[in-house]
Amino acid sequence: MKAIKSIFAGVGIVAVALFSVQAVQDAPISNNTTSQDAGQVQKTEAKSQEGNPKNLVQGYNVYAIPLPKSVNFAGEPAPLNDPDIRERLDRELLVNTYWQSNGLLLIKRANKYFPIIEPILKKEGIPDDFKYLAVIESGLTHAVSPAGARGFWQLMPGTGKDLGLEVNDNVDERYNVEKATVAACKYLKDSKKKWGTWTLAAAAYNAGNRGIDRRLEEQDVASYYDLLLGEETGRYVFRILALKEIMGDPAKFGFNYTQDDLYQEVPTYKVKVDTAVTNFVKFAQGYDINYKILKIHNPWLREDHLNNSSGKEYFIEIPKSGYYSPAVGN
16 A cells, blocks of 8 residues: 555656646747746746737737827827826726727727717817717617616716707607717817816716816816816726727727628618607518617617607608518518
8 A cells, every 4th residue: 555655646746747847838938038947937928028019919818008108188188197197097998908898899889880970079079089988988889877877978868858859758869879979069068168178078078067167176176187086087088098099099909800890880761750650660661671670770769659749850760771681571
């Protein structure tokens, strides 16, 4: 028995030794590294990766994200010489780079929806960077917040109505990307007029004009970057800056995809409706689509009928033929 134990012990020692050798051999070693022990290899490996984009994209390790030399929101520079500002931007770059699945979804959706949002921002005189505000508000989905904000721009019911949108159980134009974007532009222009900077206008979109006004007065400062704010508003502009960096150059941050991977907007045409519609299932079938497809392209229609007692003109989006299977049941 002792002999057998001695044999097993010997085999165990050899196995451990072989495993250790293999672990050292498998460790990625810099071309400049000579003979070093395994611990030293691990310490120097991170240094060997510096300045090597290929390793950043293809490696299986976690890397720090180099901060850009300068960043700006709507042409207004962020003071990256301030260590607090650098740390807050670094946090958002790390969080959004390493949340890879969400990052890819945002990139895919942006290809579909930015072409709708960008021309409206330009027409309304709003800087293009505000498209990233919609990204952080809703992820470019028709999100619903616990407080009742809805749509790409996360407008509250009262705010939506004040900005000219129809909001009720039958029709909710906060879900209409084009109309909600125009409404958000109105709010942002009012805030810019009040505060004088687009950065504060963005912060006020989250905290409200009165909230920002109160904080500026209490703390006797004039810049977003000088304000001590709560968690959400304190991160707000930095999240926009981070996503602007990442989505502006995804490959730099390790996101790999082809054009075919991106979501595409289905071409549509508009049908004017100025009467009530009693059954949208039958309405959809009349255009060779089903109710689901009708609602995908018109999420602002909240019920399966349209009251329209006032005879208001609505424009319903109908997808062009060839993109969906023909409707069944008509």
